[in-house]
Amino acid sequence: MTVPAGICKGVGVGGHICGGGYGPLSRRHGLVADHLYGVEVVTVDAAGRAALVLATKDGPHEDLWWAHTGGGGGNFGVVTRFLLRSADSDGSDPHLALPRPPANVLSTRVLFPITTEDSFVRLLGNYLAFFHQHSEPDDAYAGLYAPLSVRTTALGSTELLVLLDGDPREAHDRLKAFLAAITDGVFPPPLIEPLVRMSYFDAVERIYYPKAANSPRVKIKAAYLRRPYSAEQLRTCYRHMMDVSVIGESVLEFLPFGGAVNAVALGATAMPARDSFMQMLIHAAWRRPDGDEHFVTWARRFYAELYAETGGVPVPNERNGGSYINYPDPDLADPNWNTSGVPWHACYYGAQYQRLQRIKATWDPGTVFRHRLSVQP
Ligand SMILES: Cc1cc2nc3c(=O)[nH]c(=O)nc-3n(C[C@H](O)[C@H](O)[C@H](O)COP(=O)(O)OP(=O)(O)OC[C@H]3O[C@@H](n4cnc5c(N)ncnc54)[C@H](O)[C@@H]3O)c2cc1C
Known part of the structure; x- marks a missing residue:
């Protein structure tokens, strides 16, 4: 199985998946973010304390998961794990969890x-x-x-x-x-x-x-x-x-x-x-x-x-x-x-920016994660 990601060597998953991630199989299987079931993220609260948070598509913290399906890296925390599973998989059989590439x-x-x-x-x-x-x-x-x-x-x-x-x-x-x-x-x-x-x-x-x-x-x-x-x-x-x-x-x-x-x-x-x-x-x-x-x-x-x-x-x-x-x-x-x-x-x-701003305000209240094009709370 595979993910429909980009195939340029040297690109890391950290930014790639958070921003959506596309590649040669995307016209057949969508973006990598379309197969993202959850993220494990280190976030920082208003007091500056770090916490490890698990956010998944069906909860808990569905909003934080959503923000990582195209919101872009460097905005909400540091992802330490990506949980990948296609929408049509219930997770019971790992062999069916993700798309198969063409045999030829x-x-x-x-x-x-x-x-x-x-x-x-x-x-x-x-x-x-x-x-x-x-x-x-x-x-x-x-x-x-x-x-x-x-x-x-x-x-x-x-x-x-x-x-x-x-x-x-x-x-x-x-x-x-x-x-x-x-x-x-x-x-x-x-x-x-x-x-x-x-x-x-x-x-x-x-x-x-x-x-x-x-x-x-x-x-x-x-x-x-x-x-x-x-x-x-x-x-x-x-x-x-x-x-x-x-x-x-x-x-x-x-x-x-x-x-x-x-x-x-x-x-x-x-x-x-x-x-x-x-x-x-x-x-x-x-x-x-x-x-x-x-x-x-x-x-x-x-x-x-x-x-x-x-x-x-x-x-x-x-x-x-x-x-x-x-x-x-x-x-x-x-x-x-x-x-x-x-x-x-x-x-x-x-129009999705307003939702990203609300999620930013909740999960990065001190704007610890920022760059020139980061989401502004
Ligand atoms: C040669 C080349 C080819 C490319 N080809 C494709 C392609 O085919 N398809 C495609 O979709 N894109 C492609 N890209 C774009 C690529 O998806 C982005 O450059 C992506 O941000 C790379 O992720 P990175 O982790 O390697 O980058 P970095 O520059 O390390 O990170 C990019 C941003 O994400 C943040 N970030 C990194 N890791 C994490 C993490 N673990 N948690 C939270 N934030 C994080 C960083 O802080 C930064 O803001 C290509 C880029 C290059 C340079």
Whole structure:
């Protein structure tokens, strides 16, 4: 069994689960937080005394459990244990407590060479349209996770990594139809690596994000999409990714979302993103401290232009789904970069913020746990 978590090595569960936690199996099985039955937390009372508290979904302290299903780390206490069990398990059989990964995964990489603006717009437009059409919880493509990484100009290629549940008999046909939809009208045609079939464990272990020995400096700006980008936004992406001054490791990433994530009712957990189909990440990466200002400014301007219509940030509306607290971006709380008049917490929590504030006041009355984007009591 497994949890539908992220698979990047080096990420810890402490922050990951508290903020929701998604990965390649989330379109099929939801977030890790959707399988969180309880937490053991060290809290601090008004007198500064620490206590070990057990909070579970069905009580005791259901509110404290709820706060850990998307409220974000570093807010309510220190989690010392996560109790994981799916909603449809009564806990009597540990083998059935959590989802099973597919026995087989079909995997390939598709490499798109450097291209014209029109072809790029076509590719990204095809990609977003496909996942928008296939974001319902029981869609035939719920077993497909295919993140798209657009590299900056000099490295010249856009890469699509495909992980598809290979168990159904239709898997090959599905993969073919998906690739046909993504590449339709895209020129030059992509290079498609030979398809491999392997276990989910091997796929995660061998294919995806090996831990870098020496990580770059990074700035991440993220957003959920409820609708595909407009033609204007697609062209904004192209323009910023063709900026020769950020040649190197920076990428624009799209991570498929929705599916089973959207089957959970809003309010059942603290995670508010229950109607988006995609996450977007501007992932600026560089090596030397003297590059800080240049790369951070590039990411900020790119994001501000992408969300120019809503004050430079993805204010939740019919097109945008806000952002993810596990990609925390203090710029959302900075009036220089968020000119929408909408507070940062509306982007991360929507209307659920007020409940988080009440829980914060109860469990961390002295605001011992705080950071730049922590819940304010
Ligand atoms: C390379 C990379 C890849 C990623 N990929 C994904 C992905 O695929 N899917 C996804 O959902 N997210 C992804 N993330 C985001 C990830 O979920 C967050 O960075 C998460 O906060 C990491 O948790 P951590 O404990 O490692 O981080 P930390 O930086 O240690 O903690 C983050 C926050 O949580 C708090 N915290 C940590 N431990 C605890 C604890 N035990 N109790 C209470 N609070 C705690 C910290 O105080 C801090 O406020 C990725 C991040 C990176 C860097």
